[in-house]
Amino acid sequence: MIPPMEQGIESGGRSARPRAPRNRTLRLSPDEEDRYAAKALDTSTMTPAPDGRLRLEDVSNAVFLGDSSELGPLLPRVSVDVLFADPPYDLPKVFDGDRFAPMGHEAYLEYTRAWLGAVAGSLKPTASIYVCSDWRSSSAVYLALAERFTVRNRVTWKRDKGRSSASNWKNASEDLWFATVSDEYRFDAGAVRVRKRVVAPYRERGVPKDWFEDESGRWRMTGASNLWEDLTVPFWSMPENTDHPTQKPEKLVARVLLASSAPGDLVLDPFLGSGTTAVAAKKLGRRFVGIERSPAYCALALRRLETAEPGSRIQGLDGDAPSDKPEGLTTP
Numbered sequence: 401m402i403p404p405m406e407q408g409i410e411s412g413g414r415s416a417r418p419r420a421p422r423n424r425t426l427r428l429s430p431d432e433e434d435r436y437a438a439k440a441l442d443t444s445t446m447t448p449a450p451d452g453r454l455r456l457e458d459v460s461n462a463v464f465l466g467d468s469s470e471l472g473p474l475l476p477r478v479s480v481d482v483l484f485a486d487p488p489y490d491l492p493k494v495f496d497g498d499r500f501a502p503m504g505h506e507a508y509l510e511y512t513r514a515w516l517g518a519v520a521g522s523l524k525p526t527a528s529i530y531v532c533s534d535w536r537s538s539s540a541v542y543l544a545l546a547e548r549f550t551v552r553n554r555v556t557w558k559r560d561k562g563r564s565s566a567s568n569w570k571n572a573s574e575d576l577w578f579a580t581v582s583d584e585y586r587f588d589a590g591a592v593r594v595r596k597r598v599v600a601p602y603r604e605r606g607v608p609k610d611w612f613e614d615e616s617g618r619w620r621m622t623g624a625s626n627l628w629e630d631l632t633v634p635f636w637s638m639p640e641n642t643d644h645p646t647q648k649p650e651k652l653v654a655r656v657l658l659a660s661s662a663p664g665d666l667v668l669d670p671f672l673g674s675g676t677t678a679v680a681a682k683k684l685g686r687r688f689v690g691i692e693r694s695p696a697y698c699a700l701a702l703r704r705l706e707t708a709e710p711g712s713r714i715q716g717l718d719g720d721a722p723s724d725k726p727e728g729l730t731t732p
């Protein structure tokens with residue numbers, strides 16, 4: 401049984417409530433929504449490659465309106481370097497009027513197998529795969545990934561949102577499973593180093609050994625762990641925020657792409673939502689292909705992509721966001 405505090409169904413629809421002046425949530429007028437949604441691609445107008453699949457040039461930097469179970473098998477074979485997938489969790493949720501009902505472990509495992517199978521042919525042998533989940537769906541995601549790929553880690557990230565419960569622990573984390581197609585894959589640990597507080601500062605001839613000091617303390621740079629505490633879900637004062645009910649932070653996707661892809665690589669998101677993966681990929685100079693079945697969310701993604709440029713700022717990556725608490729730093 402789902403605890404009462406987690407039963408709330410959030411809607412992805414546009415709220416009629418007036419917004420505070422400092423609310424930076426991206427909202428589209430009905431006209432804008434129609435205009436941007438019309439820019440989402442439709443495979444029926446495309447000339448397929450000789451193997452019947454889509455051509456690489458047609459999927460590079462593309463947002464497709466459609467179902468990933470149908471479009472996934474059409475993606476060019478062996479073309480994708482990183483798969484980042486944020487499927488609906490096994491929870492009641494409404495995505496733009498499309499009701500996703502909880503199905504239970506066995507059915508969710510089957511569901512995960514099905515969508516992974518739909519996109520698997522597009523992955524390069526060197527590809528990395530990241531799949532989001534909450535604690536409830538995490539075991540099914542692990543099992544489905546392990547059937548096809550080498551599971552390498554489970555990142556847990558702090559996601560502090562929602563109310564606490566009188567009868568359960570408040571859920572304040574999500575999982576991000578990391579797998580690879582083979583043993584040959586890219587992982588650039590140097591691109592995702594984090595600051596960690598130095599507990600025992602060591603000096604050599606009076607000079608700090610591998611640490612530095614600023615007004616907030618003594619730090620050293622170290623490899624990122626699988627516990628990410630410096631993230632926040634997008635909220636109303638952040639320009640990346642939209643009305644999508646389960647939007648992920650750009651910083652989360654950016655960290656993945658910095659570690660597991662090179663500039664120019666192709667990143668696939670078969671559940672694109674408001675476009676976070678595509679936006680982070682574009683800002684970091686990666687190519688993207690996204691599939692989303694809601695025209696309203698395709699419109700949000702395309703609107704966000706319009707203003708995202710290679711090199712554009714990703715909030716928190718440069719250390720200036722309120723959420724960007726260095727790893728290991730505790731506040732009183």
Ligand SMILES: C[S@@+](CC[C@H](N)C(=O)[O-])C[C@H]1O[C@@H](n2cnc3c(N)ncnc32)[C@H](O)[C@@H]1O
Pocket residue numbers: 466467468469486487488489495498644646647648649670671672673674675676677691692693694697
């Ligand atoms: C958890 S949300 C993804 C949110 C996204 N990561 C973001 O930051 O906005 C899942 C999305 O997948 C879409 N979706 C669900 N099933 C789909 C399918 N079979 N094909 C394409 N999109 C689907 C939903 O409309 C929803 O927007």
